[in-house]
Amino acid sequence: MSAHVRAERDGPLGTIVLDRPAALNALDLDMFRAVGAAVVRWRDDERVQTVTIRGVGRAFAAGGDVRAVRDAVLRGDEPFLRALYATEYGTDAVIAEYPKPYVALIDGVCMGGGLGLAMHGSFRVVTENALLAMPETAIGFFPDVGCTHVLPRLPHRVGWYLGLTGYRMDAADALWCGLATHHVPANRLEALHDALRDDPSPERVVPRFAVEPSPSRLAADAHRIERYFGAASLDTVLAALADADDAWARATLNTLRQRSPTALVATWAMFEHGARMPLRACLGMELRMARTMLASPDFTEGVRAVVVDKDRNASWRPATVAEVDAAAIERIVAAAAGGDPI
Numbered sequence: 001m002s003a004h005v006r007a008e009r010d011g012p013l014g015t016i017v018l019d020r021p022a023a024l025n026a027l028d029l030d031m032f033r034a035v036g037a038a039v040v041r042w043r044d045d046e047r048v049q050t051v052t053i054r055g056v057g058r059a060f061a062a063g064g065d066v067r068a069v070r071d072a073v074l075r076g077d078e079p080f081l082r083a084l085y086a087t088e089y090g091t092d093a094v095i096a097e098y099p100k101p102y103v104a105l106i107d108g109v110c111m112g113g114g115l116g117l118a119m120h121g122s123f124r125v126v127t128e129n130a131l132l133a134m135p136e137t138a139i140g141f142f143p144d145v146g147c148t149h150v151l152p153r154l155p156h157r158v159g160w161y162l163g164l165t166g167y168r169m170d171a172a173d174a175l176w177c178g179l180a181t182h183h184v185p186a187n188r189l190e191a192l193h194d195a196l197r198d199d200p201s202p203e204r205v206v207p208r209f210a211v212e213p214s215p216s217r218l219a220a221d222a223h224r225i226e227r228y229f230g231a232a233s234l235d236t237v238l239a240a241l242a243d244a245d246d247a248w249a250r251a252t253l254n255t256l257r258q259r260s261p262t263a264l265v266a267t268w269a270m271f272e273h274g275a276r277m278p279l280r281a282c283l284g285m286e287l288r289m290a291r292t293m294l295a296s297p298d299f300t301e302g303v304r305a306v307v308v309d310k311d312r313n314a315s316w317r318p319a320t321v322a323e324v325d326a327a328a329i330e331r332i333v334a335a336a337a338g339g340d341p342i
Contacts, residue, residue, distance in 0.1 A: 001037070002034040004019050005017070007034060011197050012049040013049070013193075018031065018056065019055075023065070025057070025060065025062060026063060026065040027063070027064050027114065027117075032084070035053070036094065039051060039095060039098065042100070043100070048100065049100060049101075050103060053117060053121070054104075054106075058109065059114070060109065061109075061110060061114025061118075067308065069303070070300050070308070073295075088116065089286060091117070092120055092283065096146065096279055102122050103121065104124050106180070107126075107127040111134065112134060112145065115133075115179075125192070125206060126184075130180070131169070132169040133169060135168075137163070137165075137263040137267060138166055138258070138259055138260070138306055139299065140299040140316070141260075141294075142263055142267045142293060143162075143163040143267060146279055147163060148270045148273070148277075148282045151274075152274055154179075155222070156226040157225055158177050158225055159177075160271060162177075163271060166255075170217070172215060172218075172219075177216075185209075191209065192205065195209070227240075233268075234265060234321060260298040261320055261323065265329050266333065270333055270336075274337075289332070301317075
């Protein structure tokens with residue numbers, strides 16, 4: 001199992017604690033295996049009525065351990081990579097179909113693989129410290145862990161904006177768009193957990209601790225997001241942002257220009273397919289596309305720029321969206337979307 005995951009039964013609760021605070025609970029293969037084993041074990045355990053998951057320190061989970069993934073790519077360790085993504089996505093599928101309440105207590109950073117372990121649960125509790133994002137296009141990858149299913153279904157095309165730009169949501173944003181279900185102050189999380197142990201019915205207990213969040217910045221920009229990201233193609237989005245004469249459009253265009261052009265094109269194509277596909281089919285598409293994207297030079301370069309050297313100055317190949325062979329990527333995505341579900 002994993003030294004960084006504690007999975008214990010506490011009366012009627014199955015409690016999972018991600019305990020790798022020095023790395024913001026970045027998830028490695030052993031951690032995914034431990035979480036997956038726990039949720040499968042408790043699924044059929046009549047003593048467990050509700051499952052909770054939380055992180056130690058300043059994060060729920062900052063994402064998968066992409067430094068370790070990059071190292072595996074560089075040494076050509078295909079078995080490790082296959083095992084990692086199959087385990088991760090398989091665990092997400094189990095959580096999404098869980099027959100018991102699954103309560104994610106999100107206090108702090110929750111990104112990438114961490115968001116996958118949270119957003120598929122029936123209760124997604126966020127505190128005032130919550131910061132949620134899918135920043136994968138900044139490292140030459142795509143929003144995975146089921147995001148090709150979830151994000152295209154959010155209102156006002158907000159999911160397309162989140163997936164392409166990597167916008168960081170606070171608690172109010174996550175609640176407004178539906179990725180979170182309740183806002184509970186951080187200093188009340190322990191009391192909430194204790195209350196669930198006494199009454200493992202989150203539909204009764206969680207609302208007692210919930211408070212109203214502040215206004216959502218994302219909601220305030222929803223009309224802009226829908227106007228630009230509701231376009232029929234990525235090229236049209238970029239052209240409209242370039243022609244606009246307002247600060248929001250300029251800032252958004254600048255963000256997109258810093259992302260991997262290949263990752264942007266792949267994400268757009270995957271969202272178009274994922275919007276019409278069930279979750280397990282999307283996860284299967286993501287599993288196949290992960291192999292393709294990991295083989296691209298943009299992934300190792302993106303992780304170098306963001307995580308290893310931290311210079312935030314990635315050299316993308318190709319360098320612009322206009323240079324990306326979008327038709328070739330669409331064919332790859334279509335083939336991936338037509339494969340078996342996970």
